[in-house]
Amino acid sequence: MDVLTVSVVLLWLAVLVLGVMLWALSRQVGVLFERVAPMGALVTDAGPAVGEPSPSFQLRGIQSEAVAIGGPSERATLVFFLSPTCPVCKKLLPVLKAMQRDERRAVSVVLASDGERAEHLRFVTEQGLGHMPYVLSTELGMGYRVSRLPYAVLLDRGGMVAAKGLVNSREQLDSLLNAHDMGAPSIQQYIDKQAA
Amino acid sequence: MIDPLLVWIALACTATLFAHAAVAKLSDRTLFAQHLAAYGLPHGLLPLAVWLIPLAEAATAVALLTPARAWGAAAAAALLLAYGAVMAWHRAHGRRLDCGCGGEPLPLSWALVVRNAGLAVLALLAGAPMAPRPLSLADFLVIAAALVLATLLHAALHQMLRHRARLSYRS
Numbered sequence: 266m267d268v269l270t271v272s273v274v275l276l277w278l279a280v281l282v283l284g285v286m287l288w289a290l291s292r293q294v295g296v297l298f299e300r301v302a303p304m305g306a307l308v309t310d311a312g313p314a315v316g317e318p319s320p321s322f323q324l325r326g327i328q329s330e331a332v333a334i335g336g337p338s339e340r341a342t343l344v345f346f347l348s349p350t351c352p353v354c355k356k357l358l359p360v361l362k363a364m365q366r367d368e369r370r371a372v373s374v375v376l377a378s379d380g381e382r383a384e385h386l387r388f389v390t391e392q393g394l395g396h397m398p399y400v401l402s403t404e405l406g407m408g409y410r411v412s413r414l415p416y417a418v419l420l421d422r423g424g425m426v427a428a429k430g431l432v433n434s435r436e437q438l439d440s441l442l443n444a445h446d447m448g449a450p451s452i453q454q455y456i457d458k459q460a461a
Numbered sequence: 462m463i464d465p466l467l468v469w470i471a472l473a474c475t476a477t478l479f480a481h482a483a484v485a486k487l488s489d490r491t492l493f494a495q496h497l498a499a500y501g502l503p504h505g506l507l508p509l510a511v512w513l514i515p516l517a518e519a520a521t522a523v524a525l526l527t528p529a530r531a532w533g534a535a536a537a538a539a540l541l542l543a544y545g546a547v548m549a550w551h552r553a554h555g556r557r558l559d560c561g562c563g564g565e566p567l568p569l570s571w572a573l574v575v576r577n578a579g580l581a582v583l584a585l586l587a588g589a590p591m592a593p594r595p596l597s598l599a600d601f602l603v604i605a606a607a608l609v610l611a612t613l614l615h616a617a618l619h620q621m622l623r624h625r626a627r628l629s630y631r632s
Contacts (some may be wrong), residue, residue, distance in 0.1 A: 277603070277606050280610060281606060281609060281610055281613075284609070284610045284613040284614055284617070285613060287613070287614070287617045288613045288614075288616055288617040288620070291617045291620035291621050291624065292620060294620070294624050295620055295623065295624060298624065298627055325568070325626075328499050328556075328557075328558050328559060329557040329558055329559050329566065329568035329569070329626070330556070330557055331557070382566070383489075383491065383492055383495070386492070386495040386499075387491065387495060389495075390494075390495055390498045395498075395499065
């Protein structure tokens with residue numbers, strides 16, 4: 266064993282140890298991300314009322330697309346909360362697809378849910394929802410205090426909550442958009458404005 | 462003529478990469494089918510591709526360890542470059558699909574395209590003609606150590622790309 270052999274062996278050992286440490290460190294960074302993440306959700310402690318600014322969310326979609334909710338944007342945003350196991354949600358999917366197609370310039374549709382990613386990816390593939398942003402986020406649902414599905418929140422261009430509510434039919438979904446078009450968050454306010 | 466130690470390191474790394482890729486894809490075929498669908502593969506081809514691609518990868522890994530090493534290496538480089546090209550195409554169109562690289566979700570990035578080009582060079586090295594030199598015990602130890610190191614660095618690279626993606630989406 267000459268000095269070269271010994272030093273090469275030692276260097277190999279050192280490089281392997283450094284490799285293990287680099288891998289372990291990058292894992293720990295990942296764990297830190299997981300630990301820190303839920304802190305953001307505590308900021309929104311109540312569901313935003315109609316006419317108030319929506320909390321803003323920077324989310325990553327199921328197909329890794331970036332999805333921004335809240336804050337000023339080019340178009341109004343309809344956030345539709347659904348679940349693959351909810352039959353009423355499935356019934357409304359064609360309406361949403363048509364809305365995405367017909368109102369493309371005015372409204373962008375974002376589908377939101379939470380749970381197992383693989384199950385939702387299958388749902389997206391089966392229902393052909395690949396062209397709509399689809400986010401899995403518990404904090405989004407908590408931010409809007411969503412307790413029942415299907416639930417929809419409509420945000421106007423300025424990021425204000427224009428309308429929201431439980432939607433069970435095409436008519437109810439349309440009513441959200443009408444509220445936005447007329448600039449009145451509810452029928453009561455609309456009537457008041459007409460009377461004034 | 463390239464020293465057999467270098468060629469063997471490249472061989473061991475490429476064969477491990479492809480064996481791992483094949484096992485990962487075969488063990489969760491529904492997820493793999495979803496990745497393929499997201500990448501834009503026509504639905505009619507899905508049931509076929511879900512078997513064909515992992516089996517091609519497994520065959521490549523096996524071929525690398527047989528005398529038909531040069532063919533295995535060519536297949537490996539071709540697959541890596543094809544994946545790289547598809548990823549580059551989607552990324553160039555602004556889509557950040559899940560890479561489907563195995564393990565936790567990882568959005569597509571140019572870094573992954575570069576990674577694939579680098580791995581393709583490694584695969585070509587694995588098919589290069591070897592200079593005649595008998596391998597000693599020290600050679601085998603170096604091959605084993607290099608394989609462990611390459612695996613760790615590959616995993617660490619993926620983790621760092623995931624962190625980078627999270628940082629760019631959260632802040």
